[in-house]
Amino acid sequence: MRIVVIGGTGLIGSQVVRRLGEHGHDAVPASPNSGVNTVTGEGVKEVLQGADVLVDVSNSPSFADDDVLDFFTTATTNLTRAAAEAGVGHYVALSIVGADELPESGYLRAKVAQEELIRESGLTYSIIRATQFFEFAGAIANSATADGVVRLPHGGVQPVAASDVAAVVARTAATAPVGGVLEIGGPEEFTMDGWIRTVLARREDEREVVGDPEAEYFGTSLTGKQLVPNEGAQLQPTSLEDWFAAGN
Numbered sequence: 001m002r003i004v005v006i007g008g009t010g011l012i013g014s015q016v017v018r019r020l021g022e023h024g025h026d027a028v029p030a031s032p033n034s035g036v037n038t039v040t041g042e043g044v045k046e047v048l049q050g051a052d053v054l055v056d057v058s059n060s061p062s063f064a065d066d067d068v069l070d071f072f073t074t075a076t077t078n079l080t081r082a083a084a085e086a087g088v089g090h091y092v093a094l095s096i097v098g099a100d101e102l103p104e105s106g107y108l109r110a111k112v113a114q115e116e117l118i119r120e121s122g123l124t125y126s127i128i129r130a131t132q133f134f135e136f137a138g139a140i141a142n143s144a145t146a147d148g149v150v151r152l153p154h155g156g157v158q159p160v161a162a163s164d165v166a167a168v169v170a171r172t173a174a175t176a177p178v179g180g181v182l183e184i185g186g187p188e189e190f191t192m193d194g195w196i197r198t199v200l201a202r203r204e205d206e207r208e209v210v211g212d213p214e215a216e217y218f219g220t221s222l223t224g225k226q227l228v229p230n231e232g233a234q235l236q237p238t239s240l241e242d243w244f245a246a247g248n
Contacts (some may be wrong), residue, residue, distance in 0.1 A: 001237060002026040003173050006038060006079065007030060007058030010092065011135060014165035031058075038075035039182070041082075048086040049189045053173050054079065055092045061151060064104025072114040079123035090177045091125040093118055093237070094169060097158075097183055098227045099129065104220035115181075126178035128169055131185040131229060132242045133162045137199040141207065142193075145234060146213065149208050150200070151215040152193040155222030160186035161243050164236035183233035188240060192222060195240075202244055 003020055007013040008029025012131060020027035030036035036043040036057060046055065056079060060071035076093075083091055099111040118125050132140070135158075144150050168184050190198070193211035200207055213223065230236070 001052040001174065002028065002050055003053040003055060004028045004030055004047055005055045005057065005204050006030050006036070007056065010057065010059065011133075011162050012057045012166050012169065013055075013093045014160060015163060016057065016170045019166060019170035020174065023170075023174060028218060031098050038078050038172060039071060044078055044082045045085065045196070048082050048088060051083075051086060052085050053092060054088050054091040055096045055173050057169060058108070060107075063107055065109075065219075068107050069110040069113060071107055073111040073117065076114045080123060080186055084121065088172070090126060091118060091121070091123045092169065092173045092177075093125065093127050094165070095127050095129045095181075097129045097131045097185060097233075101226040102220045103220070104241060105218050105231060107218055108191040108220070114142050124177045124179065126172050127179055127181045128165075128167075128172060128178075129153040129183045129229075130160055130165045131227060132157055132159045133165065133246065134159050134186075134238075135162045136201075137196055140217075141196050141205075141209075142202060142217065144196075145207060149210055150193075151210050152196055153222040154191045154193055154211040154213060155217070156189055156225035156228040157192045157195055158182060158185040158189045158235075159240070160236050160237035164238050167237050168234065168236070174244055183229040183235055185229040186239070187237065192217060192227075192241075198240065223245055
């Protein structure tokens with residue numbers, strides 16, 4: 001199959017392209033660097049000609065509320081229209097577990113808007129909602145650091161390895177559409193502050209991590225298990241300890 005991967009040079013996309021190629025598919029990485037800009041529409045129609053599947057694992061270059069909403073709505077509108085015109089049979093998009101439960105977060109609101117556009121497009125689709133990636137722990141810590149102290153909420157999280165996410169995305173792209181939402185997460189549940197505290201300790205990062213009920217996670221409070229996948233989710237095999245053992 002010819003499978004176009006939007007965001008195909010990023011953390012997830014590059015691994016999706018590699019996995020699909022290893023299984024004999026014609027996997028085409030598409031990004032602004034390859035002349036495909038989903039916001040302006042440049043190169044979108046051209047790259048989708050003859051495509052069987054479109055995989056969207058792209059991300060906004062800015063996380064400011066207005067910017068990220070504009071990115072996902074504009075890009076998804078351009079992609080769904082072009083995919084319909086090209087006769088693409090399967091639209092696969094990567095989203096986030098709990099996106100519709102945390103509307104205070106501008107980023108998560110934008111992901112919900114993206115999902116709605118895909119559902120309303122008339123295309124056959126699969127939406128994969130993943131939990132936070134192990135690889136994002138450092139960025140989460142940095143975003144929550146003030147005066148050398150990391151303040152994070154105590155809500156639940158069930159992080160997953162990016163390699164496991166890429167494997168699910170590639171497998172979904174190469175098989176029958178879900179026709180709805182598939183949730184995935186890692187095998188272990190943590191609190192947000194507990195997960196980051198563990199990662200920083202293993203990296204010998206001396207910053208103190210404080211569980212603070214008033215602390216926000218990218219613009220939203222997190223007091224419960226909004227970021228934990230629901231019952232029936234596909235839990236992936238790589239534990240945090242496995243991830244560390246792999247040299248991360």
